[in-house]
Amino acid sequence: xxxxxxxxxxRLQHGxxxxxxxxxxxxxELGSNSATLRARVQALLDDGTLTRxxxxxxxxxxxxxxxxxxxSVPEERFDEVAAVLEAMPEVAHNYRREHAWNMxxxxxxxxPEGIAETIARIEAETGLAVLNxxxxxTYHVGLHFAV
Amino acid sequence: xxxxxSPSDLALAQRLVALTEAGLPLVxxxxxxxxxxxxxxxxxxxxxxxxxxxxxxxxRIAAVPNHYRLGYRHNGxxxxxxxxxxxxxxxxxxxxxxxVSHCYRRPxxxxxxxxxxxxxHGRSADYIEAxxxxxxxxxxxxxxxxxxxxxxxxxxxxxxxxxxxxxGAGR
Numbered sequence: 001x002x003x004x005x006x007x008x009x010x011r012l013q014h015g016x017x018x019x020x021x022x023x024x025x026x027x028x029e030l031g032s033n034s035a036t037l038r039a040r041v042q043a044l045l046d047d048g049t050l051t052r053x054x055x056x057x058x059x060x061x062x063x064x065x066x067x068x069x070x071x072s073v074p075e076e077r078f079d080e081v082a083a084v085l086e087a088m089p090e091v092a093h094n095y096r097r098e099h100a101w102n103m104x105x106x107x108x109x110x111x112p113e114g115i116a117e118t119i120a121r122i123e124a125e126t127g128l129a130v131l132n133x134x135x136x137x138t139y140h141v142g143l144h145f146a147v
Numbered sequence: 148x149x150x151x152x153s154p155s156d157l158a159l160a161q162r163l164v165a166l167t168e169a170g171l172p173l174v175x176x177x178x179x180x181x182x183x184x185x186x187x188x189x190x191x192x193x194x195x196x197x198x199x200x201x202x203x204x205x206x207r208i209a210a211v212p213n214h215y216r217l218g219y220r221h222n223g224x225x226x227x228x229x230x231x232x233x234x235x236x237x238x239x240x241x242x243x244x245x246x247v248s249h250c251y252r253r254p255x256x257x258x259x260x261x262x263x264x265x266x267x268h269g270r271s272a273d274y275i276e277a278x279x280x281x282x283x284x285x286x287x288x289x290x291x292x293x294x295x296x297x298x299x300x301x302x303x304x305x306x307x308x309x310x311x312x313x314x315g316a317g318r
Contacts, residue, residue, distance in 0.1 A: 008210075009217075015176075015207030016170075018197050023175060038173040041210065045170075052211045054170035055163065061152065061204040062160050068253065068264075082302045096300035097224065101259075103302070104224070131259055137235075137252035140242030141206070145217050145268070 001049070004020040004032060006147050008040055012053065013144050057101040067134040069119065071126065078102070081126050090118045101131055150201050151317045159185060159195055160204055171208060219268045223295040225282060226261035233289040234263060240285055241265050246278045260292060272297075 007030055012127035016022045030037065044050040060066060073081045078096075083106055085091045094105040109115050119130045151268040152160065166184050171177050182192035195196050199205040211279040214222075229237055234252055241263065242250035286293075 002202065009212055012210035013212065015209040018193065018200060018208070019207060020193060031195070034175060038175070044210075048213055049216050050210045051213045052170050053173070053209070054167045055208045056206045056211070057160075058203050058206055060162070061202070062157065062164065086303050088278050091303060092304035092305055094301075095298040096302055097296040097298050099294065099296045100294075104298075105303070129278060131256055133165055133253040133256065133259070133264075135251040135253055139238040139250040139252070141249050143257070144248075145212050145214050145219055147212070147217050 001147070004030070004036075005040060005049075007043065008037060008048070009044065009147050012041070038101040049066070059108070064107060064108055064110060065115050066108050067115050067132055068104065068106055069122075069133065070105070071103040071122075071128050072101050072131075073103050073126075073128060077126075081128065084122070084125050088118070090114070152199070155203055156195060159187075159212075160199055163195075163199075178208060214268060218270050220270065221272050221275050221297075222266060222268045223279065223297050225261040225265045225267060225279050225295045226293060227261045227265070227282070227286060228255075228260045228292040229286060229289050230289040230291070231262070237286055237289055238263055241282055244278075244281065246274075246281075255276075261294070 011026070015132065017025050019025050022033075023037060025038055027034040028120065041050065041053055045053060071081065082094065082096075085094050085103075090107050090109055092106045092108045094100060094103065097104050107115055107118050109118060115132075115134075119132055122128075122130055156180060162185060163181070166181070172180055174180055176189075178193045178196070179189045181196075182189040185195075187195070196205065196208070200207065214220075236291070238250060238252055241247060244264070244265075246267050246269065247265045248268055251264045252262055253264055255262050265282060267275050267282075269275040275295070275297075279293075281296060283290065283293065
């Protein structure tokens with residue numbers, strides 16, 4: 001990773017400018033040229049430094065419903081319950097966390113009713129109570145990792 | 148930020164979600180590509196993106212780094228039991244800290260006393276512990292208890308998407 005890669009990663013976390021020729025604008029800003037920048041982004045995607053380049057939606061504004069939820073899973077059942085969630089398309093992320101509530105996951109559905117149904121299904125399939133923690137207020141969202 | 152997204156923009160935005168699920172193609176004129184896919188003029192496509200970004204439906208068109216690869220290998224979900232009378236002010240304050248990536252108010256439940264969530268990321272366990280201490284200092288007496296839940300294993304990571312029922316409808 002050289003200085004141009006670093007500048008590009010930092011700059012592109014803030015977003016492509018919404019002007020008619022965005023890559024040209026960025027090239028001018030970084031003192032490079034647009035084809036080089038796009039080749040760099042492709043290389044950073046290919047080697048896994050970047051996971052995605054594209055529009056980041058606030059998907060709730062587009063009609064979806066989401067929640068953060070947790071389960072307290074007995075150790076001997078942990079892998080079995082993880083597999084239940086793995087198979088459900090409504091489960092977006094699932095992390096083990098070191099706590100009595102040891103399995104934390106995000107549900108995404110088309111409707112709020114979908115969330116309630118999915119939680120009921122998880123409870124029926126696992127026999128465990130779901131801790132449902134839908135967000136009530138957003139104070140900040142914005143990952144920015146300086147390199 | 149406006150809360151208004153017109154029904155026609157909403158329909159286009161939902162097609163945009165499906166079109167760009169794998170990302171935006173790295174072509175010289177990405178708006179022309181989008182316009183082509185959506186069957187609209189290129190100036191309309193750019194204006195649509197500007198409206199969606201102004202309304203908050205699109206946060207930005209950006210690169211998402213693999214934070215593990217960049218050395219940010221540690222993350223902690225810090226959770227705080229904050230006085231309800233003070234949470235709006237303090238939530239905004241904690242959310243404004245540069246080391247906090249996500250900050251939300253969530254409901255208390257039976258068996259769960261914490262109403263403020265702040266995700267912190269750092270290059271070592273010491274960093275995230277220090278961030279937690281900084282948050283604790285900022286909250287002061289308004290905070291009655293806290294914990295930090297460190298993730299030890301990614302069990303699934305497919306990313307958020309609108310479930311098929313809706314996003315698929317525009318295809």
